[in-house]
Amino acid sequence: MEAIDIIKSNYIRELLTNGVREDARGPNDFRGVSIKPGIIEHAEGSAQVDLGATKVLAGVKLVMGEPMADTPDQGTISMAAELLPLASAEYETGPPSPQSIELARVVDRGIRAGNCVDLADLLVAEGKAWSVFVDLYILNYAGNLFDASELAVMSALMNTKVPKYEDDKVVREERIKDIKLDNIVTSATFAKIGDHVLLDMNRNEENAADARLTVATDGSAVRAMQKGLSGGISVKEIDDMVGIALAKHGELKNLMEKATKRSL
Amino acid sequence: MASLANKPDLIVNGKRIDGRDFDELRPIKIEAGMLKNADGSAYVEWGNNKILAGVYGPKEVFPRHMADPAKAIIKCRYTMAPFSSLAEHGRTGPNRRAIEISKVTKEVFENVVMLNEFPNSEIDIFIEVLQGDGGTRAAGITAASVALANAGIYMRDLVYAVSAGRIEDKIVLDFNMIEDNYSEADMPIAVAPRNNEILLLQMDGGLTREQLKQAIGMVLEAGKKISAMQKEALNENYRKVAEQYGQK
């Protein structure tokens, strides 16, 4: 960590002793959310999500492929995340970092475990099924990539249209229907700083954090969780975070439904 | 997750596919210090899992610019051997899953290792899954804890890990591979037993808030047994010598 980050971390901790956050939010408040679906017309689905100053773009491409051998009745979905060098001075070019792999896998787990995409509906004929490729582009890092990414991927999927497939050819110019979705998942990520638990940490809060917990839910059940950083979390704290994550789901879901003009 | 078409009955007459109760661990065997070159090592057989953990260090930091004058840095590499799975031949070295597991495992040990005791140094943790049958990251963390202790590296606690999850409407401990493939939720957890702080928690599937609490409770209960086995493994080497002299 740079010296300036250490000073900022100490400042964050100092503020918290008086129960105050740097940007004056309540402990369980998200930063402002903006969702812009469909901004990449060439992609079958896309969405840019701003969460405070964090900016994430998700793009969805559908490719005609084959089902996996052990799931012959389904299409597939896969996810990758790029921490672009333009998003932060600390991001470098090169092979995927453990951080970007973790991000993509955690977001993927929420969407997958929540059965959001109806994979069986992606089968077009025996041995022919759509493969859904979701790519996350991190454009600006200002803390909490997990929730911004979960929102971007979910919104991009809600924005996704399936192209026409005719005579063994994909007709990209013609999109025939919405991709079939069965569930909507959102996540809430918490930072533990000393004894304080904060929802949706900004960059300085993330630098100061001892532990992190991401809870992805569909409003009734927890679908995926991931703890990060070296600090410990108590069982009671986990339960509290799960409670908040479940309660926050509706608010985020509404924002996505409004923006994408699609509801489930 | 495997295709649901081939899903076997995971619970029959209140017992699991391998005859266990819902809150029953698989048989666990832990051995410490069998690798002479490593500064610390441990071998764990956990059901059909066979896992080797080795620790090197504190040693010189590589590359040097990563050295921290205030504390040690930890590197962790979890890998599955290409022959470890009953399924296909795997690839050599860490895949994306292994890289993620290595990352969260490293974070677990950054919590308990007293890093500021070893400034300007590096501690390497290697976890090699020789045979995998579900729950390898938990078994690997349990083994690595013993290997670190066996290396004499200062630690605040001896971490254990185990998973719990859901099969149908039952909360179940320590999935084997088949259960792992077809379960409704899986949640590996690593715990510092001294204060029951959760150091690793991953989950996917579906659990209500109540089910989640129940699953964590089951992990903490089973943890007492795992902790005792870890301590036993560390004592074992010394006891063998002591017994030659009729001492305990």
Add this chain to the structure above:
Amino acid sequence: MREIVVPGEAVADRPVRMHNTYIDGGKTYAATVGLFDREHNEIIPLEGGWVPHIEDVVVGIVKTSKNSVYEIDLSYFKRSILIASKFERHPLKVGEAIEASIKDIEDRKTIILYRERVLNGGTMMEVKASKVPRIIGKNSTMVNQISELTGASITVGRNGIVWLRGGNVELAAEAILKIENEAHIKGLTERIRMMLEDRTRKGE
């Protein structure tokens, strides 16, 4: 009464300043695998590498020599440097074995040695650094005993390197290995004395 403790095990329900422990929430816990002596409030580590401290006596080999600055190989990952005194009459030669003490550890990174003494001839063995205190014994009783009964000159480095010369070196080395293996069993000094006496009587 001695018992084996592992990291995180409580050794006192109050704060006690003790090596190889840490204090948290008003209690004292073991930080390493070791033998806990409740009477003397002491944990003797059973595992672990050497952590250098000022005034530690070490044994090493001269690796490089340049303008009276020597780099010494202590079989340890941190660099160690010996600066010759102004009065140095016989410069050290590369490859020579020496005994020296730690004067300082600069930036917690480089070990600075002084009070060097050349160890001529003889042989060296490596032992676990965690067992060195037992090989030396309280007030050097153990190492003196081995020296007396085998006739070997012995220097035990805290870094786990032992230098031996003269007398029955093989027997002395055997005794040291026995200590390394049985460090945690009580009555060690007595057992080593009996072994050495027994073996020297047989004319070995």
